[in-house]
Structures are given as C-alpha cells and as structure tokens.
Amino acid sequence: MTDPQAEQPAAGGLTRRRLLFGGAVAGLGAAAAIGADAVLARPRADDAVAEPLNGSLTVPFYGAHQAGVTVAPQAHTTLIALDLHPDTDRDAIRRMLRVLTDDAARLTQGVAALADSEPELAVVPARLTVTVGFGAELVSRAAGTEARPAWLGALPAFGIDRLEDAWSGGDLLLQVAADDAFTVAHAVRMLLKDTRSFAAVRWTQTGFRRAYGSENNGTTMRNLFGQVDGTVNPAPSDDDFGDLVWCREGWLAGGTSVVVRRIHMDLDKWDRLDRGGREQSVGRYLSNGAPLTGTAEHDEPDFEATTAIGFPVIPEFSHVRRSRSENTAERIYRRGYNYDDAPTGGGISNSGLLFVSHQADVTRQFVPIQKRLDELDLLNEWTVPIGSAVFALPPGCAEGGYIGDTLL
Amino acid sequence: MTDPQAEQPAAGGLTRRRLLFGGAVAGLGAAAAIGADAVLARPRADDAVAEPLNGSLTVPFYGAHQAGVTVAPQAHTTLIALDLHPDTDRDAIRRMLRVLTDDAARLTQGVAALADSEPELAVVPARLTVTVGFGAELVSRAAGTEARPAWLGALPAFGIDRLEDAWSGGDLLLQVAADDAFTVAHAVRMLLKDTRSFAAVRWTQTGFRRAYGSENNGTTMRNLFGQVDGTVNPAPSDDDFGDLVWCREGWLAGGTSVVVRRIHMDLDKWDRLDRGGREQSVGRYLSNGAPLTGTAEHDEPDFEATTAIGFPVIPEFSHVRRSRSENTAERIYRRGYNYDDAPTGGGISNSGLLFVSHQADVTRQFVPIQKRLDELDLLNEWTVPIGSAVFALPPGCAEGGYIGDTLL
Numbered sequence: 001m002t003d004p005q006a007e008q009p010a011a012g013g014l015t016r017r018r019l020l021f022g023g024a025v026a027g028l029g030a031a032a033a034i035g036a037d038a039v040l041a042r043p044r045a046d047d048a049v050a051e052p053l054n055g056s057l058t059v060p061f062y063g064a065h066q067a068g069v070t071v072a073p074q075a076h077t078t079l080i081a082l083d084l085h086p087d088t089d090r091d092a093i094r095r096m097l098r099v100l101t102d103d104a105a106r107l108t109q110g111v112a113a114l115a116d117s118e119p120e121l122a123v124v125p126a127r128l129t130v131t132v133g134f135g136a137e138l139v140s141r142a143a144g145t146e147a148r149p150a151w152l153g154a155l156p157a158f159g160i161d162r163l164e165d166a167w168s169g170g171d172l173l174l175q176v177a178a179d180d181a182f183t184v185a186h187a188v189r190m191l192l193k194d195t196r197s198f199a200a201v202r203w204t205q206t207g208f209r210r211a212y213g214s215e216n217n218g219t220t221m222r223n224l225f226g227q228v229d230g231t232v233n234p235a236p237s238d239d240d241f242g243d244l245v246w247c248r249e250g251w252l253a254g255g256t257s258v259v260v261r262r263i264h265m266d267l268d269k270w271d272r273l274d275r276g277g278r279e280q281s282v283g284r285y286l287s288n289g290a291p292l293t294g295t296a297e298h299d300e301p302d303f304e305a306t307t308a309i310g311f312p313v314i315p316e317f318s319h320v321r322r323s324r325s326e327n328t329a330e331r332i333y334r335r336g337y338n339y340d341d342a343p344t345g346g347g348i349s350n351s352g353l354l355f356v357s358h359q360a361d362v363t364r365q366f367v368p369i370q371k372r373l374d375e376l377d378l379l380n381e382w383t384v385p386i387g388s389a390v391f392a393l394p395p396g397c398a399e400g401g402y403i404g405d406t407l408l
Numbered sequence: 409m410t411d412p413q414a415e416q417p418a419a420g421g422l423t424r425r426r427l428l429f430g431g432a433v434a435g436l437g438a439a440a441a442i443g444a445d446a447v448l449a450r451p452r453a454d455d456a457v458a459e460p461l462n463g464s465l466t467v468p469f470y471g472a473h474q475a476g477v478t479v480a481p482q483a484h485t486t487l488i489a490l491d492l493h494p495d496t497d498r499d500a501i502r503r504m505l506r507v508l509t510d511d512a513a514r515l516t517q518g519v520a521a522l523a524d525s526e527p528e529l530a531v532v533p534a535r536l537t538v539t540v541g542f543g544a545e546l547v548s549r550a551a552g553t554e555a556r557p558a559w560l561g562a563l564p565a566f567g568i569d570r571l572e573d574a575w576s577g578g579d580l581l582l583q584v585a586a587d588d589a590f591t592v593a594h595a596v597r598m599l600l601k602d603t604r605s606f607a608a609v610r611w612t613q614t615g616f617r618r619a620y621g622s623e624n625n626g627t628t629m630r631n632l633f634g635q636v637d638g639t640v641n642p643a644p645s646d647d648d649f650g651d652l653v654w655c656r657e658g659w660l661a662g663g664t665s666v667v668v669r670r671i672h673m674d675l676d677k678w679d680r681l682d683r684g685g686r687e688q689s690v691g692r693y694l695s696n697g698a699p700l701t702g703t704a705e706h707d708e709p710d711f712e713a714t715t716a717i718g719f720p721v722i723p724e725f726s727h728v729r730r731s732r733s734e735n736t737a738e739r740i741y742r743r744g745y746n747y748d749d750a751p752t753g754g755g756i757s758n759s760g761l762l763f764v765s766h767q768a769d770v771t772r773q774f775v776p777i778q779k780r781l782d783e784l785d786l787l788n789e790w791t792v793p794i795g796s797a798v799f800a801l802p803p804g805c806a807e808g809g810y811i812g813d814t815l816l
Contacts, residue, residue, distance in 0.1 A: 055622030075589070075619065117679050118634030120694060124622045181483070181589070181616035185632065185748040185759070189675065192756040204750040208589035211483065213621055214463030214532045224593065226526030267597065271525050286528060340593040342612040348600040351593070 054179055054212045055124035061105040063396040064254050065246065066403065068129030068175055069335070069358055070236040073221070075211045076184050077177040077337050079260060079354065080192070081170025081389055082199035084138060093142050094408045096198040097132070100174075101402035103194055104130035104187075113190040126180035126212070128187055132403045133173030133258055133391030143251070143407050151257060151362035152392050158374040160385060167262045167387025170202045175258070175356075179212035203387070205262060207337025207354040220289060220297065224338050224351050225270055225382070227282055228289025231297055232324075234333050245333050247360050251406040254395030257362050259332075261355040262339075262387030268349065270382045281378040283318030291320060317378040323369055330368050332357040352383070362390055462587055462620045463532035469513040471804040472662050473654065474811065476537030476583055477743070477766055478644040481629070483619045484592050485585040485745050487668060487762065488600070489578025489797060490607035492546060501550050502816045504606040505540070508582075509810035511598055512538035521598040534588035534620070536595055540811045541581030541666055541799030551659070551815050559665060559770035560800050566782040568793060575670040575795025578610045583666070583764075587620035611795070613670060615745025615762040628697060628705065632746050632759050633678055633790070635690055636697025639705055640732075642741050653741050655768050659814040662803030665770050667740075669763040670747075670795030676757065678790045689786040691726030699728060725786040731777055738776050740765040760791070770798055 059067050088096070103113040108128045112119035134142075136152045154169070174191055178184050192201065209221055223229040234241050247255050270278070275286060283301065284291055291301035293313050301320055305313040314321055325331070337354040344350060359365035373380070394404050467475050496504070511521040516536045520527030542550075544560045562577070582599055586592050600609065617629055631637040642649050655663050678686070683694060691709065692699055699709035701721050709728055713721040722729055733739070745762040752758060767773035781788070802812050 053621060053623070055619065118632075118694075120630060120634050121632075124618060126619060126622055180619040180622045181748075182618050182746065183622075185616070185746070188748075189632075189757060189759075193679075196756060201751060201756060206750065208593075210532065210590050211463065211534060211588040211619060213461060214534055214588045214590075215461070222529060224526075224529075224597075226528050271601075338590065338593070340589075340596075342614065343609060348604060348609060349597055351597075 055126045055183075056110070057127045057179075058109050058125045059127050059129050061108045061130075061396075062399050066131050066255070066393055066396045067108065068131035068177055069245070069256060069333075069393070071127065071129055072217065073209055073335055073337070074127050074129070074177040075179045075209055076181045077175065077207050077354070078184050078188050079205045079207075079356075080174045080176070080188065081135075081202045081204075081260075082172040082174070082195055083202045084141065084171045084199045085197075088141070088198045090142050090408065092198055093138060093404075094402075096195060097404040097408070098402045099194045100130075100132060100191060101397065101404075103190055104132070104403075105399075107187045107190060113194075115193070116190060117193075118186065121182070121186040122190075124180055124183050126178040126183045128176070128178040128183050130187065130191065131173075131175040131177075131258075131393060133175065133393045134404070134407070135169070135171040135173070135389070135391055137171040139392065139407065142404070147251065147407060149247075149252060149257070149361075149392060151364075152390060155259070155362070155370070155388055155390060156367060158370060158385070160374050160380050161388065162384050162386055163388050164386050167203055167205065167389075169389050170391070172199055173258065173260070173389070173391040173393075205260075205339065205354055205387070206341075207339045209337055221336075221338075223353055224265055224267060224340065225278070226286055227278075228284065228286075228297060229353075230334050230336070231284070231289050234331060240328075241333070243360070244329075244331055244365070245358050245360060252392055252394065253406070256358045256360060256393050258391050258393055259355070259357045259359070259362060259366050260387070260389045260391070261385050263353040263355050264384045264386045265352040266382050266384070267351055268347075273382075280315050281318060281381070283314040283320030315378070317376055319373070319377050319379045322372050322375075322377045325368065325372075327368075330365055332359045332365050332369065352386075358393070463534045463591075464518070465535045465587075466517050466533045467535050467537050469516045469538075469804075470807050474539050474663070474801055474804045475516065476539035476585055477653070477664060477741075477801070479535065479537055480625065481617055481743055481745070482535050482537070482585040483587045483617055484589045485583065485615050485762070486592050486596050487613045487615075487764075488582045488584070488596065489543075489610045489612075489668075490580040490582070490603055491610045492549065492579045492607045493605075496549070496606045498550050498816065500606055501546060501812075502810075504603060505812040505816070506810045507602045508538075508540060508599060509805065509812075511602055512540070512595075512811075513807075515595045515598060521602075523601070524598060525601075526594065529590070529594040530598075532588055532591050534586040534591045536584070536586040536591050538595065538599065539581075539583040539585075539666075539801060541583065541801045542812065542815070543577070543579040543581070543797075543799055545579040547800065547815065550812070555659065555815060557655075557660060557665070557769075557800060559772075560798060563667070563770070563778070563796055563798060564775060566778060566793070568782050568788050569796065570792050570794055571796050572794050575611055575613065575797075577797055578799070580607055581666065581668070581797070581799040581801075613668075613747065613762055613795070614749075615747045617745055629744075629746075631761055632673055632675060632748065633686070634694055635686075636692065636694075636705060637761075638742050638744070639692070639697050642739060648736075649741070651768070652737075652739055652773070653766050653768060660800055660802060661814070664766045664768060664801050665774075666799050666801055667763070667765045667767075667770060667774050668795070668797045668799070669793050671761040671763050672792045672794045673760040674790050674792070675759055676755075681790075688723050689726060689789070691722040691728030723786070725784055727781070727785050727787045730780050730783075730785045733776065733780075735776075738773055740767045740773050740777065760794075763793075766801070 110125035112122040139148045289297040293302035293305045334357045336356045341350045518533035520530040547556045697705040701710035701713045742765045744764045749758045
C-alpha cells in the first residue's frame with residue numbers, strides 16, 4: 001500500500017521544467033550556501049534559472065488511508081462543510097462520492113478535473129490533498145442509522161463553548177490542503193461544482209501554517225499567541241500511531257474521525273499578559289516550547305517539581321498539565337491551522353485556531369481531554385470555542401473504487 | 409541607493425540554519441534532478457536535512473523608493489485602509505509614521521517589532537515588504553490641501569462600477585506582502601497596534617498568487633478565470649519604467665501612486681462560456697496567453713489581421729485591444745492579486761481580482777485606459793468593480809528618516 005506521506009513528481013505540467021529540489025540538494029548545502037549571498041543580491045527578474053519547484057510535488061491519492069491525515073501539514077487549508085439537499089438519497093450520495101473521488105484523484109496529481117473549466121490552473125499540485133468526511137446525516141442516508149459510530153454527532157456541551165451555527169455541524173466535509181493558496185482555491189471550486197447538485201455549503205474555514213520552505217522540516221507550529229503548539233503530538237512513525245488514529249472495524253476500518261473546532265483567540269486580551277504570565281498559563285517557555293522544568297522543547301515535563309517556596313513549577317492550571325492524561329490511550333493526533341480573517345466591527349483582529357484532531361474514537365480519546373480543559377485551563381481566559389463539528393473520515397480507496405465505497 | 413528588488417539573508421533567526429538556495433543551486437540542477445525522485449519518495453518526517461529556507465529571504469526596507477513596488481510579487485498580500493481618527497493632527501501623523509516606519513524596517517528584516525508581543529513570530533521575513541500609502545485626507549492634514557496631487561481622490565465614476573463603501577476609500581494604506589501567510593498575519597497585527605491610537609481599520613483585503621517555488625521565476629500570473637494576466641506589464645528593468653512609475657517632483661519625488669480596485673469575477677457565469685468565447689473575450693489563447701494572432705505569450709498582437717471572411721482575428725471588443733493605447737505614456741504597472749473569500753448566501757464562490765496598479769500620474773495613465781474599458785470590453789460581462797481607492801505612495805526613506813518625511 002502506498003504511503004500517503006510519500007511525495008512524488010507531478011504527472012501534469014508537461015511544459016514545465018522538472019528541476020525538483022527539496023531534500024535532494026542537502027548534500028550540496030555548503031556549495032549552495034557559499035553562492036547564496038551573491039545570487040540573492042541580484043534582482044529576481046534577472047534570474048534565468050529555475051527556482052525549486054515545490055509546486056510539482058504530489059501526495060498519492062489512493063491507499064489504505066485517505067491522504068491528508070499523516071502527510072506533513074501543508075501551508076494552506078480550506079475546510080468546507082456541506083448540508084445534503086433533502087433529495088440527496090443513497091444513490092445520489094454514491095454518484096456524488098464517485099465524481100468527488102475522481103476529481104480529487106486527478107487534481108491531487110496535478111491533472112485537470114474531468115470537467116475542469118480552467119485546466120491550466122490544475123498544473124501546480126503543491127502537495128494537494130483532498131480528504132472527505134461524513135456527518136451523521138450522510139451516514140444515515142447512505143446506510144441507515146445503525147451504521148453511525150456512537151461518537152458521530154455533536155460533542156457533549158462544554159461550559160466554555162460559545163458555539164455559532166455558522167461554524168458548526170455539517171453532513172459532508174471537504175478538507176482541501178496544499179502549499180499553494182491558488183491550488184487550494186482552484187481545487188475547492190472544482191469540488192464544489194461536483195457537489196452543487198447534491199449539497200449546499202454550510203461553512204467554509206480557511207487556515208494557514210508556515211509556507212513550504214519557510215522553516216526546517218519538523219518544526220512544531222506556533223499559534224498566533226506565539227506558543228509552540230503541538231509538541232506532544234503523536235508522530236505517524238510512532239509504534240502506537242495506528243492504534244490511536246485508525247479505526248479497526250466495519251466500514252470505517254482504515255478510516256478515522258476528525259474533530260474540527262474553531263477557537264477564537266483574543267489577541268488583545270493576551271497582549272495585556274506579560275511574558276511570565278503567558279508561560280505560566282501554558283506551562284512552557286515561549287522561546288522554544290520547553291516545559292518550565294526543562295530546557296528543550298521535547299523534554300518531558302516534571303509535574304512533581306516545586307519552587308523554593310513549594311509551589312509547582314508547572315502550575316496546576318496550566319494547559320500542559322491539564323491536557324495531559326495518565327491514560328496513554330487518551331491521546332489525539334492534532335493537525336490544526338491558524339486563522340486570521342478580516343476583523344469586523346472596529347476590531348483589529350479576528351484570529352484563532354482551526355483545531356483539527358484525528359482519533360480512532362472521539363468519545364474515548366477527545367472528550368476526556370476536552371472535559372479536563374473545560375473544567376480548568378488558564379488558556380480558557382483568552383480562548384473561546386465558537387465552532388464545532390465531528391466527521392467520520394472513511395478509509396482510502398483503491399483505483400477504480402471511491403471514497404465511501406465501504407459504506408455504500 | 410539600494411535596489412528594493414535585491415534579496416538578502418535575514419538579520420534575525422540566529423538559531424536557524426542558513427542554507428539559502430534559490431537561484432544559487434542552478435548550476436547543480438542536473439545532479440539535484442537525478443536525486444530528486446529517490447528523495448521525494450521518502451516521507452518528509454524522515455528528512456533530517458534542511459529544506460531551502462525561502463523564509464529567510466529579505467527585501468531591503470530603506471531606499472529611494474518604498475519596497476513592495478518593484479520586488480517580484482510575493483505569494484500573499486494584505487491591503488488595509490484606515491481612517492484617521494478626528495483628532496489625529498499633523499504631529500500625530502508624524503508620530504504614527506515614525507513608529508510605523510521603525511516597525512516596518514524591523515519586521516521586514518526578520519527582527520521583532522519594537523514592542524513585539526510575540527517576537528518569536530517575527531523570525532521568518534519571507535521577503536516581507538510593508539508599503540505605506542496616503543489618502544487625500546492624510547495629505548491635507550499633514551501639509552494642507554495644496555500638497556495633494558490633482559489625481560489623489562476618488563476616480564471618475566465609471567459606468568461599470570458598483571462600488572461598495574466597504575471596499576472603497578481610506579486615509580492611510582498599509583500594503584503588507586510576503587511569501588508566508590503567517591508572516592503577513594504577524595506583521596499586520598504589529599502594524600495595526602501601532603496605528604490603533606491614530607486610525608481605525610476601514611477595510612482589509614487579502615490576496616494570493618502562486619506560492620514561492622511553485623512556478624519558475626517570471627511566470628506571468630493567471631487569474632481565477634484561468635487567463636494569463638499581465639503579459640504586457642512594464643518590467644522594472646525597462647528603460648522607461650522610471651518615467652511610467654515614479655513621480656518626479658515635490659514631496660512625492662521617488663514615490664508613486666497606487667490604484668486599488670476590487671474586481672468581482674463571476675465564475676459561475678464564466679463557466680457558461682466555452683473556450684473559444686473565453687479566448688475571444690480576451691484576445692489571447694488560454695493555453696499560454698499568446699495573442700490570437702501569435703503563438704507565444706510575448707508575441708506582439710497583430711490588430712490588423714483579419715479572418716478569411718474579413719473579421720478581425722482579435723475582436724474589437726476584446727480586452728487586449730481595448731486596454732491598449734496608441735500613446736505609450738498611457739501605461740500602468742500592475743501588481744495585482746487574486747482573492748477567494750468564503751462565499752455567502754448560498755453561492756459557491758466569492759472571488760475576483762485585487763487590481764493594484766502603480767503609475768506616476770493616475771489621471772494621465774490609469775484613467776484613459778479605464779475609460780476605454782468602461783466604454784467597451786467584453787470582459788465587463790463577467791467582472792464588476794466593487795471597490796476603488798487611490799493612494800499616494802511617498803518615496804522611500806533613509807535610515808533615521810521615516811516614510812512621509814518629505815511631506816511633513
């Protein structure tokens with residue numbers, strides 16, 4: 001089975017130069033570094049040579065799992081939730097998923113969609129992935145209510161939630177991600193043309209991380225509070241990653257779940273907190289994400305350590321302590337994005353986190369963590385969940401199949 | 409005087425590896441290409457080596473001209489128009505511009521803003537530029553109405569316009585652009601904290617082009633209609649570029665003007681037009697942007713050529729014909745972006761073009777072109793200007809000076 005993380009040169013782009021760099025230039029580092037200053041001082045317009053074409057990189061579409069879960073997060077994502085039209089029945093769902101699968105398979109390989117109205121926009125895949133999720137209503141219509149996993153539906157109500165319909169729920173999720181915002185825009189449009197007869201857009205959320213090539217591979221994301229965010233995330237290479245993330249039984253075997261939460265971050269209020277206060281609220285240093293009891297990002301926090309006057313070094317109310325469980329099965333795999341939309345009503349920011357997590361079982365893994373954070377987490381002072389949705393991500397499919405074929 | 413197009417390694421990022429590639433690897437192309445397939449088939453998580461750190465590239469801030477005009481367009485831009493508070497007088501404007509200049513000079517070099525609340529977010533400049541523009545009201549308050557260039561104010565009314573206040577006007581423009589969306593977000597927040605005491609946000613518009621490294625340098629942008637857009641754009645290396653773009657007299661010497669127009673593109677209506685019709689409307693082939701009388705993008709259109717039955721090969725109503733002037737001084741320098749915002753009200757797209765043009769004199773250069781397009785341009789069938797604003801971009805400043813110091 002293909003590894004969804006493997007990147008390959010694009011099938012498309014016949015007329016484009018195929019100088020693919022990436023990791024391949026590593027051995028040339030010293031030579032390149034010597035030449036860099038001189039070359040970079042020249043105007044770009046004079047450069048007759050090719051840049052490294054990150055845009056040609058592709059992520060395989062077909063496989064045991066859907067792409068877009070374990071691949072190193074791309075720079076841009078657009079999440080779209082749709083509501084099925086009232087007359088979209090089982091047969092219509094199957095037709096919709098077949099055409100979505102077909103176009104996703106093409107676009108992710110740099111090939112125009114089947115009825116692509118702007119085929120020239122499809123030639124830069126830029127690690128595009130399209131991941132499809134099902135809400136409870138879609139599963140019910142496709143295979144009856146008994147096919148719904150127990151965790152598929154609204155999360156339990158949390159005291160901190162101020163959920164808005166505009167960012168919550170949905171019958172179908174399209175998660176489109178690439179290192180090029182233009183690629184995402186084109187793919188989204190093609191896919192929404194596929195779904196138009198079957199479903200209406202309920203919400204759209206757009207997020208970003210650092211650009212491809214901005215930072216070294218494996219750098220943990222920072223959020224807009226400036227925090228290193230996601231240090232303890234399981235890695236796809238971990239021995240227990242499969243048990244944490246992939247469902248094992250029924251039509252969802254090889255699939256997973258996704259929790260999407262829109263977390264507003266009050267940057268103006270955060271501004272009034274000093275650096276020490278910010279570090280206490282998280283339990284980590286802002287400079288490098290190290291726990292307050294350590295010196296490096298991946299040092300294990302020492303929750304027993306106390307200060308000279310007997311207080312815990314990592315406060316009881318800190319995020320790092322409250323999000324941690326004694327139970328190693330109570331873990332989730334996070335793959336979130338920042339959002340920074342145009343402010344409304346005189347504000348100077350409308351920002352936050354598109355929290356995205358995958359786990360084999362939402363009730364068993366996500367809910368206990370969120371319950372602890374709901375009860376006590378100092379970060380709640382500056383953050384408010386304003387959107388929430390849960391979807392089942394079916395397994396990947398083989399060529400000739402379609403996403404959801406194990407359900408229908 | 410430094411060339412604002414020249415890129416240099418960042419001053420910041422002390423702990424980051426300095427493998428700067430870009431054009432420097434050109435001579436290594438063959439070797440890199442040979443190794444590429446093998447390396448790209450490996451999961452990224454296993455790559456212990458550095459990616460090319462595009463994020464470290466910087467554009468000089470100080471110079472005869474402001475940065476952000478002649479630099480090869482970055483992948484992301486955010487344009488923000490602000491209205492001065494009623495009590496923001498000449499002295500306050502000077503204070504505001506000093507602090508804006510200081511923070512822009514820092515951030516663009518990968519250095520935290522003076523009162524940066526999240527300094528760790530400032531270490532990836534990614535060719536960040538901050539360009540400051542003045543509306544008529546700001547110029548009047550700073551130096552009296554006589555300091556206003558005749559062209560500074562609302563454009564003449566065009567018949568095709570359906571302008572919305574939400575996207576029009578403003579006293580101060582901040583144009584923030586970088587190859588990394590996160591860099592733009594952080595810079596915008598820092599700059600808006602600087603202006604908060606002096607001005608309120610009137611509108612914010614966000615746009616994108618292809619990511620850095622997605623395409624070869626010098627590839628002409630396509631818009632969301634799939635058209636190659638900007639083929640005849642003057643290049644900063646052209647002999648007459650200075651005459652077209654830079655103002656020559658008074659406080660604006662070394663400065664320029666910017667026209668910002670938000671052009672809604674009706675993608676659904678465009679979908680109903682076949683490929684031939686699309687090419688006729690523009691007068692260029694969609695495949696490579698060549699004029700309908702040529703084979704390559706930069707071939708000169710032959711407006712005299714006729715078909716076998718005597719019709720012009722490039723139709724009278726086509727954009728390429730209508731936008732062209734006999735008068736070579738009637739040209740503008742375009743530096744636009746695509747936008748693709750979340751659709752509202754059941755639509756599946758909310759997309760278009762952030763038209764941005766620079767010219768020494770709006771009345772003499774921009775207005776005649778727009779008048780011709782207003783009278784007749786088949787593209788008007790699918791596009792609607794919904795926002796419009798004009799700003800004077802003062803010249804650049806020297807270290808110790810500030811943007812606008814020639815006015816105040």
